[in-house]
Amino acid sequence: MGDLIAVPGGRIDTHTGGWEEMLRQAEPQLMKSPRWAAIRQAPGYVTDVVGEDAGGHDWWHAERVARLALILAQMEGADVSFCVLVAAVHDVIDYKVTDNEEQALQNLSSWLAAQGLAEADVCRVGEVAARISFKGGEGEPMTCLEGRIVQDADRLDSLGAIGLARSLAFGGTIGRPIHVPGIEPRFGMSAAEYLRHRGTSMSHIRERIDLIRDRLNTPYARELAIEREKFIFEFLDRFTDEWACRR
Secondary structure, three states: OOOEEEEOOEEEEHHHOOHHHHHHHOHHHHOOOOOHHHHHHHHHHHHHHHOOOOOOOOHHHHHHHHHHHHHHHHHHOOOHHHHHHHHHHHHHHOOOOOOOHHHHHHHHHHHHHHOOOOHHHHHHHHHHHHOOOHHHHOOOOOOOHHHHHHHHHHHHOOOHHHHHHHHHHHHHHOOOOOOOOOOOOOOOOOHHHHHHOOOOHHHHHHHHHHHHHOOOOOHHHHHHHHHHHHHHHHHHHHHHHHHOOOO
16 A cells, blocks of 8 residues: 555545555665665655645656656666655756745755755755756756756656646646647747746647757657657647647
């Protein structure tokens, strides 16, 4: 049975997702790590911070990113426990879920220390987590392999069917219209321009593909992205046809 996590309006069982299954599969690699306690407790901590986020940055997003990061870490020979932990907590300090990123980072650091992580490890987790997003990285390449892996896992969750759902959900939470004829996607934007640009959810979906495509770091992530991009383009073609009443 998975752990029960308190959320506003009810409780969720981590077993209903893939967290417990992932931990069992990777147990030999994770249990020996000093990060094991933090990894085990991550669902509760993250859920306490993000709650029932409706914009696609909830615990389930963190879980998917962690599971992808585990696969990529194993394939690339990276530090598995570090990748899983950073992936699980990366959004608790993101501007999309907190109004005070500095305080959120301090809170994360305190929580990690309470889970028994050494000071150097606490600092490294915070530093890498802060650079995962486009805003945090400021367009600069991630310097460590583990950071590149978690970044790939996070960006892959912005593609495919889940990426579409998350883009539309997030657009709704910030008042972004689904589509407005005449508003076209803007390509070639810098990370700063991308963050300032509003547009529509449909233009954002196209822009995100352009922004992600050449920024994936690992071969397997790029391989997965091909199929996920294909699905999005099929959806966009269908959306365009239905908007024009051709279907």
